[in-house]
Amino acid sequence: MTPRAPAYRLTAVRHDYGTRTVLDVPALEIAAGETLGIVGPSGAGKSTLLRLLQFLERPSAGAIEFGGAPAAVPVPVTTARRVTTVFQRPFMLDRSVRDNVAFGRRLRGERADGEIDALLERLDLAALGKARARSLSGGEAQRAALARAIATGAEVLLLDEPAANLDPGHVALVETVLREQQTKGRTIVLVTHNTHEARRLATRTLFLLGGQVIELAPTAALFDAPRDPRTRAFLAGELVY
Amino acid sequence: MTGAALVIATLAGVPIGAALGLARFPGRRLVTLLLYTGMGLPPVVVGLFVYVALSRSGPMGDLGWLFTPAAMITAQTIIAFPLVAALTMSAVDGVDREMRLQVKALGATRAQLAWAVLREARIGVTAAIVAAFGGIISEVGAVMLVGGNIEGQTRVLTTAIVLYARQGDFALAMALGLVLILLALGANAVLLQLQGRSR
Numbered sequence: 001m002t003p004r005a006p007a008y009r010l011t012a013v014r015h016d017y018g019t020r021t022v023l024d025v026p027a028l029e030i031a032a033g034e035t036l037g038i039v040g041p042s043g044a045g046k047s048t049l050l051r052l053l054q055f056l057e058r059p060s061a062g063a064i065e066f067g068g069a070p071a072a073v074p075v076p077v078t079t080a081r082r083v084t085t086v087f088q089r090p091f092m093l094d095r096s097v098r099d100n101v102a103f104g105r106r107l108r109g110e111r112a113d114g115e116i117d118a119l120l121e122r123l124d125l126a127a128l129g130k131a132r133a134r135s136l137s138g139g140e141a142q143r144a145a146l147a148r149a150i151a152t153g154a155e156v157l158l159l160d161e162p163a164a165n166l167d168p169g170h171v172a173l174v175e176t177v178l179r180e181q182q183t184k185g186r187t188i189v190l191v192t193h194n195t196h197e198a199r200r201l202a203t204r205t206l207f208l209l210g211g212q213v214i215e216l217a218p219t220a221a222l223f224d225a226p227r228d229p230r231t232r233a234f235l236a237g238e239l240v241y
Numbered sequence: 242m243t244g245a246a247l248v249i250a251t252l253a254g255v256p257i258g259a260a261l262g263l264a265r266f267p268g269r270r271l272v273t274l275l276l277y278t279g280m281g282l283p284p285v286v287v288g289l290f291v292y293v294a295l296s297r298s299g300p301m302g303d304l305g306w307l308f309t310p311a312a313m314i315t316a317q318t319i320i321a322f323p324l325v326a327a328l329t330m331s332a333v334d335g336v337d338r339e340m341r342l343q344v345k346a347l348g349a350t351r352a353q354l355a356w357a358v359l360r361e362a363r364i365g366v367t368a369a370i371v372a373a374f375g376g377i378i379s380e381v382g383a384v385m386l387v388g389g390n391i392e393g394q395t396r397v398l399t400t401a402i403v404l405y406a407r408q409g410d411f412a413l414a415m416a417l418g419l420v421l422i423l424l425a426l427g428a429n430a431v432l433l434q435l436q437g438r439s440r
Binding site for chain 1: 344
């Protein structure tokens with residue numbers, strides 16, 4: 001396989017809310033086609049990092065390159081459309097489930113009816129297509145949000161706890177669907193509390209704590225032989241601040 | 242007349258209200274304050290300003306609009322606009338911030354985002370238009386002042402009611418009042434219908 005250009009290159013990125021620094025990343029590259037797992041306790045800066053990668057916020061300092069070019073917020077819509085996010089609390093528009101799943105594709109002026117139906121089917125939502133999206137359970141909404149993200153065709157998927165509300169059967173389904181997306185060459189950034197999920201899906205995993213990158217390594221190395229004592233403590237389930 | 246004023250106020254007020262609800266810029270609070278004040282502006286004062294502006298020696302006297310339906314539409318539009326704009330703004334402002342982030346993250350342009358937010362806020366936006374309708378259909382001071390209550394030309398339900406009540410023809414005044422109430426009832430029925438459909 002020929003080496004591909006990095007999807008993202010972050011240089012000296014810092015993000016503050018008021019006087020509080022919530023993220024401080026001296027350097028980070030995310031390779032095109034890889035799945036980067038991001039683990040860490042609540043408040044570690046995981047969701048903030050995703051918002052920066054989605055170009056929803058401008059970092060307080062530093063530079064983000066995307067696809068080899070500087071990405072200054074606000075980015076052109078053509079750039080923004082190469083990335084999409086499934087948020088931790090999936091927001092369903094007040095329309096049918098099918099219209100929600102098709103929404104991102106429609107924004108691009110495409111209908112793609114066959115693809116939308118196939119995705120509904122794939123994520124076990126076919127029977128709910130006509131239902132109002134606001135009436136879905138948490139797990140159903142989460143699968144609909146993932147279907148909607150995949151349907152956009154964006155090359156980068158940013159996923160914030162995509163399996164948090166799912167029952168075990170649907171966790172396996174979502175992980176299978178994500179593996180399919182990996183084989184299609186999509187770049188995935190997977191934020192999760194669930195270290196097992198990162199272990200099963202991620203090429204490399206990053207441990208974030210207090211806004212700092214504590215450790216970044218191939219997933220097996222990070223889980224089997226963490227170098228930093230804080231990573232070891234986190235993986236052992238001990239509380240770290 | 243009321244319909245024309247409502248259409249103009251809606252075409253101007255909904256986009257401006259949506260823009261104010263979505264954008265953050267210096268001076269937004271001032272604009273909000275002005276709109277809220279506009280909502281509570283006594284219609285008769287609006288009528289007075291329009292009268293002065295349209296009177297022969299006024300800045301817009303050349304239009305020759307005074308005591309014509311055009312003058313009444315102008316006054317009603319000025320009364321309705323802050324209602325439509327301010328209530329649309331608060332409806333749009335009330336849409337979940339996460340909704341906007343999600344729609345942006347799905348690749349919406351600014352215009353697509355605005356449209357999607359307006360669609361989410363449609364109950365509030367409908368309420369804004371109906372409130373404006375209620376405000377101008379029941380209004381009497383401004384239309385009396387700038388329209389002149391000329392029979393067959395600028396006489397409307399409210400000004401006719403005033404006239405007939407003054408003349409002691411209470412039966413006719415009451416009947417016209419009933420028609421006015423039925424119109425308001427119809428407008429509210431339309432609102433309820435729209436709200437019901439989106440549930």
